[in-house]
Amino acid sequence: MATAVTLTREPVRQAIVLSAYGLSLGVLFVVVQAPDVAMSQLAVGTVVLPLIVVLAVHAARRHGEDR
Incomplete structure (x- = not known):
């Protein structure tokens, strides 16, 4: 599952896969x-x-919009 986390490109989806990875480790x-x-x-x-x-990710996107 760690490979799935690294292969996911969108950061929000990557966080969801990371959560599933944490659950499987638990x-x-x-x-x-x-x-x-x-x-x-x-x-x-x-x-x-x-x-x-x-x-x-949300803070970085918001900071990028302010510039």
Whole structure:
């Protein structure tokens, strides 16, 4: 799935694929019996990181329009 994240060209869609990648990693950590790592991964990799990417893209586009 990491390859899918890098091959996605549009940043907003890339954030969505990144969120799915974080979710799949969280499920993998549950399967290998690491629930504490899984909870951290689900919180950060599925929610926080994609949100930061989307907000950064939005800010960059808005900053580009101001010029």
